[in-house]
Amino acid sequence: MHHCMEMGMDVHKVVPPPYRSTFQKLKTKFKETFFPDDPLHQFKGQTSKKKWILGAQYVFPILEWGPNYSFKLFKSDIVSGLTIASLAIPQGISYAKLANLPAIVGLYSSFVPPLLYAILGSSRDLAVGPVSIASLIMGSMLMQEVSPSKEPVLFLQLAFTSTFFAGIFQASLGFLRLGFIIDFLSKATLIGFMAGAAVIVSLQQLKSLLGIKDFTKKMALIPVLTSVFQERREWSWQTILMGCCFLALLLLSRHISMKKPKLFWVSAGAPLVSVILSTLIVFAFKANSHGISVIGELPKGLNPPSWNMLQFKGSHLVLAIKTGITTGVIALTEGIAVGRTFAAIKDYRVDGNKEMIAIGLMNIVGSSTSCYITTGSFSRSAVNHNAGAKTAVSNIVMSVAVMVTLLFLMPLFQYTPNVILGAIIVTAVAGLIDIPAAYHIWKVDKYDFIVLVCAFLGVIFISVQEGLAIAVGISVFKILLQVTRPRTVVLGNIPGTDIFRDLQHYKESTVSVPGFLIISIEAAINFANTTYLNERILRWIEEEDEGEKHSSVRYVIIDMTAVSTIDTTGITLFGDLRKAITKRGLELVLVNPLAEVMEKLQKADESNELMRPDTLYLTVGEAVASLSMSMKNQASNIYNEEMQKQQQQQEEKPNVIDSSQSE
Structure with a gap:
């Protein structure tokens, strides 16, 4: 190095790092692993009173924006709240059917959880309630061991128990700052998984759209198609006609709203309009006695307590825990992804760990108030955002609208045909098939595209949970390859x-x-x-x-x-x-x-x-x-x-010559 200094070159010396004790190193590592967002920085330099206020606002975000709430904001929130309620009511009933649960449970799940989220959640746009993917996974996993038709009470008990464990798992991730666990579900995995689930969900709705009574409970392509064509004698032309008409109406309304976002209310109101129209048609023409199955009578009243239905022992406990963790991860992934998407559009911040706590606590409370797994819904949140929601009060307005429905409007759903619920589900899950995103992944990363295809094929040919497990396994294998x-x-x-x-x-x-x-x-x-x-x-x-x-x-x-x-x-x-x-x-x-x-x-x-x-x-x-x-x-x-050696040798040679001449 000194040679370079002699030539005038500037060589920088490598300086050893300053000394840090083992405790300091562990403290830094712990902080960066579990508290990368440094949530305590806002408490520095504050008075004790201010710290208490900030602490309360951190735990209950409603205390942060509530004091500044105004009538102008409320006008926007009440419009958006009523709009998402018109979507949440038919979707709640439909998704409960998708989870093989009584239809009323879907409405219960659209009442209590939104109230809790409005107090605990940090997103202004997230609309909370049942979602298709979590409903599908819960229904398919529980159905592997328990029949919803033969043992409906046990099935309902396990659904509530699974929701409880999902909430415990979600809240624990938030309290322990372990949110990075859900990051193992990569974008490619989710796109493939959701596309496969959308196909399976749509095929399962052929039971309602064709009027088939004896239908397979398996969630795979071959058993579903086999069941469809084996039961052709049960096909009902009345049901098929009504299903095709309303499915076309719903898909058309969705297409209009996608082309012109300002007409979001068209797709938002279409499900409720379809429910009302189809119910009137069935009632007027007594279609329920001509081959069109209906929901039947739904009980009036608010959520009954269900804490006594939770099962913490018995042979099905492991199934409930496994179902709870699986649905909990999926629900968290969707809820946080949706919340962050709309937060980025409106330029505000959503705290991932607070969201996990909020979603977890609302599922824990929900499991004791006759609710099954809930999270932020992409379709309802998009409608909420487009309708001009300003705060989480829109969730409260939606919840009040559902409460009014539960108290006074339940008899109106008695003649609602099951075929319309199937059409609503097909329309909702159609948006989960994201072909442009899959093509983009194909262009950018072929390995990620393989993960996507494996998730898709695994879901439609094996089962929902196995397909997801295969995709996650391949993603983890990719990480291991990069490490090794x-x-x-x-x-x-x-x-x-x-x-x-x-x-x-x-x-x-x-x-x-x-x-x-x-x-x-x-x-x-x-x-x-x-x-x-x-x-x-x-x-x-x-x-x-x-x-x-x-x-x-x-x-x-x-x-x-x-x-x-x-x-x-x-x-x-x-x-x-x-x-x-x-x-x-x-x-x-x-x-x-x-x-x-x-x-x-x-x-x-x-x-x-x-x-x-x-x-x-x-x-x-x-x-x-x-x-x-x-x-x-x-x-x-x-x-x-x-x-020098050569010179010495040359100097020695003349001496040899001289000595020989002298002789």
């Missing part, structure tokens, strides 16, 4: 600069530097990839040896700029490399190890061979410049020594 086979590249120099880039990427603009093998490791080094890195680097060195009869490489430089962390197994990599490289007559040089990595390497380097100042540099450019100068000086010294 990290990206490593050989760097070359862009002539005329001190910039070094990937030789393969910049083939036309980079050249290898004579005397140097420069390698960049672009991942954390740990026990899972140490062996691979060792073998890969040594293979590069062997390739250099094979390419030259006498290898010109003198130095192996490893750029560690992208190595964020290293474990004890990873540390041994550099000791083993140095030994192997030294045997070949080469020297190992490290560039820019980060603070944590450098600290661990220093502690492990007892012989002080690995972290010598002359083998440690801040940039690749400085390392090459300094070591090139050393090589030139060494070559110059060797040349001078050879010249």
Whole structure:
């Protein structure tokens, strides 16, 4: 390094990181893992009274915006609340049927949870209630062991118990700051999963759309289609005609709203209008006695308590826990994704952990008030947003509208045909098939597209939960591949600069530097990839040896700029490399190890061979410049020594000649 200083070059010294105690390191790691958003920063420098106020507002977001609420905001919220209520009532009944639960449970689930979310939630646009995907998963998982037709009471008990465990799981993730767990459901996984679920849900509705009574309970393509064509004698032309007409009406209204967002009320009101029209038709023409099945009588009154129906023992407890966790993860993923989507549009922030707590608590309370799994619905939230919702009061307005329905309007649904519920479900889930997003993933990342296709095929050919499990498994396998086979590249120099880039990427603009093998490791080094890195680097060195009869490489430089962390197994990599490289007559040089990595390497380097100042540099450019100068000086010294030897030999030759002549 001193040679470069003599030539006037500015070589920066690699400074070891400042000392930090083990407690300080653990504190930092804990904070960055569980509190990356630093929720306590707003409490710094505040008075005790202000801290209590901020704490209450953090737990109950309604206290933050409630004091500034005005009649102007209420006018917007009441319009949006009534609009989403017109959508929530028919969807609630339909999704309860999708979960194989009594229709009234869907309305119960649209009453209590929105009230709780308005107090605890941090999103202004999220409309809470039952959703198709969670309903489908709950119904299909519970149906594997319990028949909803033969054991309806037990099935309902398990649905409430599963909702309770879903709420416990969701709230625990929020309290323990473990929200990163739901990030294992990648975008590709969700797109494939939802598309497959939409297909299966739509095919299952053929039971209602065709008027079939004896229909398979399996959620897979082949059993569903088999059941459809085996029961052709049960097909009802009256049901098919009504179903096709209202399905066309609903799809047309959805298309109009998608083309012209200002006409959002068309698709929002279409389900309720369809329910009213179809009910009037059945009542007027007594169609229920001509092959069209109806919902039947629904009980009036608000949610009855159901805490006594929760099952915490028995042979089905494991099923309830498994169903609760699965539906809980899906519900959280959808709810938080929807909340963040509309928050980004309106430029405000949604706290993921607070959302988990809010959704979890409303499901815990919901399980004790005859509600099943609920979360933020994309379709209702989109309508809520387009209708001009300003705060979560729109959820309260929706809940009040559902309450009025429960108290006074239940007899009106007695003649509502099941076929209209099937048509509403098909229309709702049609939006889950996102072909443009799938095509975009195909163009960008073929591996992610494979994950998407596996999720889709797994759902439609095996089952909903197995398809999801397969997709998550493939995604985790991809992560393991990235961990165990990290990206490593050989760097070359862009002539005329001190910039070094990937030789393969910049083939036309980079050249290898004579005397140097420069390698960049672009991942954390740990026990899972140490062996691979060792073998890969040594293979590069062997390739250099094979390419030259006498290898010109003198130095192996490893750029560690992208190595964020290293474990004890990873540390041994550099000791083993140095030994192997030294045997070949080469020297190992490290560039820019980060603070944590450098600290661990220093502690492990007892012989002080690995972290010598002359083998440690801040940039690749400085390392090459300094070591090139050393090589030139060494070559110059060797040349001078050879010249001196030759001069000495020439000086000795005349003496030999003179002595022979004298003789």
